[in-house]
Amino acid sequence: MSDLTYYNPLASAELRKLDAKMIADQLDNVFRVGRGAKYEDKMTRTKAINSMVKVLTDDTKMVKDLAKAVDDAYRFWGE
Amino acid sequence: MIMKKLYLNLIILILSLAGGFLNAQQVSDKQINDLVTVLKANNKSEEDIKTILNGIIKNPELYNALWQNFIKQSYISENNKFKFLNDLNIAFKTFQSKDSATTSLGFTYDFNFDYAKFIEKENHRVSHTFGLSAKGNVAFNKDANPNNFLETKVNYSYTHFSGGVIRQNDEEVFTRLNEIEDKLVAMKDMKSPEALKLWDEFGNNLKLSDQFYYGLSPKFAFESNQDFSKTQFTPGLMIDLGAKGWDNSSLLSKLNILDYPFALLRLITGADKTFTVYGSTVPTLQIGCDYVIPNKDLVRESLTGNKDPFPRFRIETGFRTFISRIKKENIFFNANYRFYQEIDAPASVKAAGLSSVNYFVMALQTTSGFYASYAAGRLPFDAKNDQVYSLGFNYKF
Numbered sequence: 069m070s071d072l073t074y075y076n077p078l079a080s081a082e083l084r085k086l087d088a089k090m091i092a093d094q095l096d097n098v099f100r101v102g103r104g105a106k107y108e109d110k111m112t113r114t115k116a117i118n119s120m121v122k123v124l125t126d127d128t129k130m131v132k133d134l135a136k137a138v139d140d141a142y143r144f145w146g147e
Numbered sequence: 148m149i150m151k152k153l154y155l156n157l158i159i160l161i162l163s164l165a166g167g168f169l170n171a172q173q174v175s176d177k178q179i180n181d182l183v184t185v186l187k188a189n190n191k192s193e194e195d196i197k198t199i200l201n202g203i204i205k206n207p208e209l210y211n212a213l214w215q216n217f218i219k220q221s222y223i224s225e226n227n228k229f230k231f232l233n234d235l236n237i238a239f240k241t242f243q244s245k246d247s248a249t250t251s252l253g254f255t256y257d258f259n260f261d262y263a264k265f266i267e268k269e270n271h272r273v274s275h276t277f278g279l280s281a282k283g284n285v286a287f288n289k290d291a292n293p294n295n296f297l298e299t300k301v302n303y304s305y306t307h308f309s310g311g312v313i314r315q316n317d318e319e320v321f322t323r324l325n326e327i328e329d330k331l332v333a334m335k336d337m338k339s340p341e342a343l344k345l346w347d348e349f350g351n352n353l354k355l356s357d358q359f360y361y362g363l364s365p366k367f368a369f370e371s372n373q374d375f376s377k378t379q380f381t382p383g384l385m386i387d388l389g390a391k392g393w394d395n396s397s398l399l400s401k402l403n404i405l406d407y408p409f410a411l412l413r414l415i416t417g418a419d420k421t422f423t424v425y426g427s428t429v430p431t432l433q434i435g436c437d438y439v440i441p442n443k444d445l446v447r448e449s450l451t452g453n454k455d456p457f458p459r460f461r462i463e464t465g466f467r468t469f470i471s472r473i474k475k476e477n478i479f480f481n482a483n484y485r486f487y488q489e490i491d492a493p494a495s496v497k498a499a500g501l502s503s504v505n506y507f508v509m510a511l512q513t514t515s516g517f518y519a520s521y522a523a524g525r526l527p528f529d530a531k532n533d534q535v536y537s538l539g540f541n542y543k544f
Contacts, residue, residue, distance in 0.1 A: 073425070073428065073468065074427070074467070075467070076465045076466070076467035076481050076482075078467075078482060078483040078508050078509070078520075079431075079465030079483050080257060080259075080465075081236055081257040081258065081259035081280065081282065082280055083431050083433065083463065083464075083465045084465075085259055086387055086389055087431055087465075089360075090308070090391055093265075093308045093311065093358070094311045094355075094391065094393065097311040097312045097358075098311070098312060098353065101314075101316070102312045103316070103321060103353070104321035113265045113266070113267055114263065114264050114265045114266075117263075127236075144325075145318075145322070145324075146321070146325050
């Protein structure tokens, strides 16, 4: 995650988390409003966003880890 | 000096590849003895060997590697007792201030744990968050610590999100977007005319709008220096402001003036084909007002003759953007700024230069780990303004 443009290593963890929440909120928007995804069974907006924020704020995680968190949270259109 | 550093880091790398550098217990007498044997076989003098071993012990990368492994082990063990470590960022580093020859190993820590509930309303989204955070710098020799300020706090935050996607798409569009995605995945050249045409169609079917948020956070904090000879409580209210222009042609994107020099650099270096200001890099801002209750602060007491509480205004903001790509290296610019201003400070505090402090740090960083940074100013408990330059390389173990 630390190689992505939103991840500022000089900012406090608090500021980074604010940015991560905005990114996660936007991803949730794009998946559901723009791409027709639904939450998986027993998944809620809170759980989905928290799982994405957890990955987005961890500099050791990779994009594939974010993809897994997303796949666990959403059932995409046509899936 | 550079060769010595390189030599030490090569040793660390070799040890890690040999699997013997993965936790504190494994940095054993046997490995040190083996290293000494290798160095002796290469005709190194006793003095050289001593210098090399001292260098390894003082190298912050050693401790960063050990810490990362500790975190990794906690994931693997799936022991819930250590789950909080995911929210704890620790980086070991060498501290040295501009006007002192003293260096010291130390670490910077930044812990941020919260419980958040995200709720969707008709035209916006909100979240309620309860959080605990702690951050600061600790040098093992406190005299070498240029940023001697620790803050621990609990807070509640109400956050309001709006914007992001222009319209609710229908089933026909969902299906078409999936088809475009399938075609793009099969393509090798994402910049071919056919791919660019598909990207255009994808973008036309998924219009993004500016996204905004604001947050209100009442909080209670404890501030100190690293030996707790100065402490104070700071209840207060923070306001968080954020905006992202997901469409680079939007007005918000054009107003992101901090990104203009970098947009020019991207154009000059060919990273972008046109002058493009990134709306997604609009700085995030925290503004707040604290009611500072001094607990232990001999300097302030001697200046004012009392430990009366006082109000304080504060700001923190961060900015990061992409500069260019050289071969496979992405180069980023990062910055962070903090400002504290005592409101209606007594004349004695103003005269001592303690009514207002600010701290600025910026860095160039590449994806492979090279960085060059500059920091200036001070935080509330620092004794003096300082400037710290650093140049280095972060390994990703």
